[in-house]
Amino acid sequence: EFRFKSSGMDKPGEGFQLQYYDGSIWQQVADFFVGKDFQSHVFYNESVIIEKKDYAFPPNMKIRFVNNGGDSTDIVYFDEIRISGFLP
Numbered sequence: 001e002f003r004f005k006s007s008g009m010d011k012p013g014e015g016f017q018l019q020y021y022d023g024s025i026w027q028q029v030a031d032f033f034v035g036k037d038f039q040s041h042v043f044y045n046e047s048v049i050i051e052k053k054d055y056a057f058p059p060n061m062k063i064r065f066v067n068n069g070g071d072s073t074d075i076v077y078f079d080e081i082r083i084s085g086f087l088p
Contacts, residue, residue, distance in 0.1 A: 001081075002078055002080060002081040003079045004038075004079070007040055007077070009040050009075075009076075010040060012035060013033065014070050015033035015037065015069075017030065017065070017068065018063070022058060023061065
């Protein structure tokens with residue numbers, strides 16, 4: 001779960017990705033595009049589920065956000081990032 005707000009993003013294709021490191025490679029989990037998934041200057045709450053059936057869960061797993069803005073004025077602010085695990 002996380003909150004985010006972008007600034008400056010206004011062109012199609014701009015946005016960000018949520019990626020997951022499974023111990024050997026980074027995998028794309030979710031895409032967020034301006035105009036489709038969000039508008040600039042508005043706060044959003046998101047929840048993304050990473051299923052054990054789809055991904056390995058090693059001790060060195062990592063999560064990252066990758067900005068796909070068009071220039072250096074395209075910014076995404078993240079807040080209240082929460083990673084939770086559930087046992088089956």
